[in-house]
Amino acid sequence: MSAQAPSARPNPSSEAPALDAAVRASAHAPSVHGTRPWTVRHVGDRITVGTDPDRRLAVRDPDAREQVVSCGAALFTVLVTLRAHGVRPAVRELPDPDRPGLLAEVRSAGAAEPDARDRMLHESVGPRRTHRGPFPADVDDVRTVRALVSAAAAEGAVLRPLGDERLMRSLAGLVAAAEFLHRCERDTGEELARWVRAPGAADPDGVHAEDFPPPDRVADTLFPDRDYGRGRVRGLLDPHGDVAGTAALLTTSGDGRGDHLAAGRALQRVLLTAAAGGVSSAFHTQPLEEPHLRAFIGERLCDGAHPQMILRLGRGLDARPHRLFASVEDGG
Ligand SMILES: Cc1cc2nc3c(=O)[nH]c(=O)nc-3n(C[C@H](O)[C@H](O)[C@H](O)COP(=O)(O)O)c2cc1C
Known part of the structure; x- marks a missing residue:
């Protein structure tokens, strides 16, 4: 139609x-x-x-x-x-x-x-979930990547897949720099703790133990995951697969409130388009929370545009059911 x-x-x-x-x-x-x-x-x-x-x-x-x-x-x-x-x-x-x-x-x-x-x-609104850890397989077809780039463009943002392995490693290094610094900060840890939920918690908010990997699995990947547990809650997610996927940056030409809103619209359009095509997305926004690193990433990896999200895309949909509702239509 x-x-x-x-x-x-x-x-x-x-x-x-x-x-x-x-x-x-x-x-x-x-x-x-x-x-x-x-x-x-x-x-x-x-x-x-x-x-x-x-x-x-x-x-x-x-x-x-x-x-x-x-x-x-x-x-x-x-x-x-x-x-x-x-x-x-x-x-x-x-x-x-x-x-x-x-x-x-x-x-x-x-x-x-x-x-x-x-x-x-x-x-795809209900089934979409954030992926963490390695993927079972890469997104290796050009058509899918093109569809994701178009999805971002439809909302006024730019999705920039990093095709060059060296650029991807450079970005991963910046993610690691921010992540390991954040792990040393008490106030960051306390803020995170407010949003991390123990196994089996019914609360729909926050990141639940079932949704992030145990400590030995978060440190040694190319793109380190946020350390949600920080020694207090042990992550229960058991990631399978061994590929990092395609790293991509979502950018906007401006950096005001309207641009941030557009970035969010674009993000969800990209994620739903991906999910509909059997592609999962992981996020690593730690360096975007550091103004100098964010400016550096914008300048060196985004042609001067403003980076709003760092993603990894890979094949293999996360089958974890959403804890909120059985289906979007059923409501709460
Ligand atoms: C602006 C933004 C930044 C995020 N940053 C991260 C991140 O750095 N690491 C991560 O694992 N997930 C990140 N996420 C994903 C959220 O943690 C996730 O959406 C939330 O826990 C709800 O889970 P769900 O996406 O599976 O429904 C981010 C999401 C948004 C919108």
């Missing part, structure tokens, strides 16, 4: 269930440390997406860049869910200069037949 049917006028009462579904689906978006640092609300005829100041990482994300990227991922999830439910969204980003915490307002612009791509992306 390519062309959309002409829009019918908005009809708030018949569209309310779609708006509710979009709010519920947003809870599945990726977020730094699983903080879900947003407020996503259905108010009257619209959905508002804002920041939750109590969930910002004051130590590692003082400027709220990663928070807004996370909110952008939630915003894209709202938009794709509405489209998949036959509602064409009209978005106003940063609608009120006096309320910087209000990131977006989404209303219906009428009904529209969902296209196959929106349905496909929406179906």
Whole structure:
């Protein structure tokens, strides 16, 4: 299906269930440390997406860049869910200069037949999970990589796969530099501890023991994982495979709040496109939390653009069920 049917006028009462579904689906978006640092609300005829100041990482994300990227991922999830439910969204980003915490307002612009791509992306919202550790296999086909690059471009960002092994090793070294420094910092450790959950915890927030590898598996990989446990909680994830995958940087041309929001939308579009094609994504944003390293990466690896995310992409979908809901449609 390519062309959309002409829009019918908005009809708030018949569209309310779609708006509710979009709010519920947003809870599945990726977020730094699983903080879900947003407020996503259905108010009257619209959905508002804002920041939750109590969930910002004051130590590692003082400027709220990663928070807004996370909110952008939630915003894209709202938009794709509405489209998949036959509602064409009209978005106003940063609608009120006096309320910087209000990131977006989404209303219906009428009904529209969902296209196959929106349905496909929406179906990946629930199954998508963050990968950690090595992958079973590389993403070795050009078409998939091209589709991911186009997904980022559709949201106004650039996905830059690092094809050259030497550049990839250079980036991995910068990840390691930041990660090992962070492991020495008490305030970073305390902030992380607030978001790490013991085995079997029911809390939907945070990074759970089941989602990160044990200490002996986090240190010796090419791209060191964040040490979520820090000696307090033993990770239970047993990564299998032995390839690092394709490293990629997600960048924007500007570096304001609107750019961070766009980066988040692009991130979630890339991740859902990947998941729909059997590709998993791992993240290593530690050096982007260090201003000098972030500037260096922008200058030397991104042609002067602003790096917003560091990813690794590999084949083999993570089969861990999402702990939030059995399915996006079922709700909480
Ligand atoms: C801005 C941002 C930064 C992130 N940085 C990392 C990271 O450095 N290491 C990591 O393992 N996961 C990282 N993640 C992934 C989150 O930890 C993950 O999305 C969250 O725990 C929820 O789990 P899920 O993605 O499996 O639903 C990041 C996610 C976002 C949006």
